[in-house]
Structures are given as structure tokens and as C-alpha cells.
Amino acid sequence: MSTQPQLYERFLGLHKEGFIMPNSWDGLSALLLKKAGFKALGTSSAALASSLGRLDGRHAVSLQEHLDHAALMGKLTDLPINGDFEDGYGATPADVAATVNAAIKAGLAGIGIEDTSGDPASPIRPFDEAVERVRAAAKAAKGRIVLTGRTDNFIQGRPDLDDTIKRLAAFAEVGADVLYAPYPPDMNAVRAIVKAVAPKPVNLVVGTWNETLPWDDVKKAGVKRLSMGSTLYLRVMTDLKLAADQLAAGDLAKASVSMSFSEVKKLISAATATGNS
Numbered sequence: 140m141s142t143q144p145q146l147y148e149r150f151l152g153l154h155k156e157g158f159i160m161p162n163s164w165d166g167l168s169a170l171l172l173k174k175a176g177f178k179a180l181g182t183s184s185a186a187l188a189s190s191l192g193r194l195d196g197r198h199a200v201s202l203q204e205h206l207d208h209a210a211l212m213g214k215l216t217d218l219p220i221n222g223d224f225e226d227g228y229g230a231t232p233a234d235v236a237a238t239v240n241a242a243i244k245a246g247l248a249g250i251g252i253e254d255t256s257g258d259p260a261s262p263i264r265p266f267d268e269a270v271e272r273v274r275a276a277a278k279a280a281k282g283r284i285v286l287t288g289r290t291d292n293f294i295q296g297r298p299d300l301d302d303t304i305k306r307l308a309a310f311a312e313v314g315a316d317v318l319y320a321p322y323p324p325d326m327n328a329v330r331a332i333v334k335a336v337a338p339k340p341v342n343l344v345v346g347t348w349n350e351t352l353p354w355d356d357v358k359k360a361g362v363k364r365l366s367m368g369s370t371l372y373l374r375v376m377t378d379l380k381l382a383a384d385q386l387a388a389g390d391l392a393k394a395s396v397s398m399s400f401s402e403v404k405k406l407i408s409a410a411t412a413t414g415n416s
Contacts, residue, residue, distance in 0.1 A: 141217050143246045143284075150179055150219035150248035150285050154317065154340045157363045159354060160221060164190055164372045169212040170406045179219040179248070182209050186372035195225075198257045202228040202238060210245045215410045219248030221285070221366075226264070227252045232275030239279040239286070249285035251319065252276045254306060255295070262295040266302075270309045277314025287342060288315030293322045300328050304335045311336045317364065318342070325349045326360055333361035344368045 141149070153160075162183035163169035169180055185195040187208055193199035205224060213220040222242050227235035235252060242250045254269035255262055264272070273288045280286040288310025292303045300323070307318040319342040323329050326347060333341045340363035345351055357365055386394040 146219045146248040154363050159365045161367045173216045181221040182223045183369045184223045185369040206245045213246050221249030222247045226255045232272045235272045236275040236279040251287040253289045273310045274313035285316045287317040289319040311339045
């Protein structure tokens, strides 16, 4: 079983060449993604919240729940895990720093801190407040865990590229290791973000509002990390919805097409037998 410092170094190194970091939502999804060959995994606050029957971005999932969730995936896979920790679970910058320390203690290799507020009426924090929270996180994270500074402008109905770049550049300046703005409008915006925060790496989730391009094309734009957010979870839920409709129609054969449970048992047995849990 790797130590947290070893996982941190492995995760940091992946950002040099570029890689895809899929997001898992439970132990089995993490093991299947490892089996497919991925070198690091992310959590997804949206998938985690949905799996618990809660809404994302409203502080509906507790810090301890998310820590336990991320730690489980790390123990099962022995892969670097990046925690999608919403706004850092704290009312103050000091609280955000405490969350970073808790993530390190839980064995995580990376953590993301957003500029969201959890308040639907005012979902994005003021610029200065957001920067101070990332600054506190960076001070706690330095040399110990990969910190991603993230602004949710685009997905919160604030399609302001200039403000997005201003925030990401400020997050980079105060110590964030990776910069991230989910769903920029197009690849020109992605290239502008990459240029603004260089040489620090940029994460892109799946694609842009307008298109989803092949990974090779995304890499050519300078993106170093591609995450999937809740996309794989929603893909699985889409398949479940189809199976549910088939079952409701009485088509047991189509509704039952699946991997075997013996394969599931084999994956979990192998993970637990090697001391990964």
C-alpha cells in the first residue's frame, strides 16, 4: 500500500505529460476504472450527492462523508485520489485549510477547492474572498497534496471569460497547482485559459459547452488533465433507466444483460487480498 506522500508524488508527476482522470463514485466503479488502466481517479461531488439522494453544491454531503468516500476508493485501488471537495467545507479560509489537512490525513493525493458558496441565490463567492480561501488552502497543501483552484462561473450562469481568467490567474498566483473552470464555451476559451495560467496545468471536464473533442485534440490545446465529473455516473444511470424500462415492459432477457457477479467478486477479492483495504 502506497503512502500518502508517494501518492502525491505520483499524482503530481502525471500532470507533466497529461492524462485522463475519470471520476468514480463507489468502490466497484473505482476498481473497474483501475482495471481499465487509469493511473489516478477523482471523486465527483455531484455523483456522490446523487448516490445519497441529495443535491450537489448545497453542503448536503458532509466533510466526513466525503473523506470516507474518497479514502475507500484509495484503499481499494492504491491509486492517487483527487477529492472534489466543493468549496472546501469551511466558513473561513482557516476552515478550508483544515479541510486540506484532513484530506492529507485521509490519504488523498489531490483536492479541489471551488469559489462556490452553497447559496443558490448567490452561488459564486466575491473575488477577494475566493482568492483568500485558495491562498489558505495552498499554504496547507504546499508540497503535500496537489491543489486545484476552480471557478464555477460558467456552470453557475456567469459566462464571463475575463473574470474566469482573472480568478484562475489569481488562484495560480497564490499557490494552486492546477487550474480548472468547468465547461468553458469553446476551445478558444480553453486555449486562452491555458495561456493565462501557464506554466501551471489546466484541468478540463469532458469538453466545452459546444463540443466534446477527442483527448488528442484537447491535449493539443495545452490541457494536462481531463476529468469526467459526473459523466460516467450518469452514463451508468442512463443504462439503468433503459434496463428499468425493459424490465417494466416484461423483457427480462434484455434487462438482465450485464457483467457477471463472479467478476465483481474477483475484483473485490483481489483488492482486499493485497492489503488495499
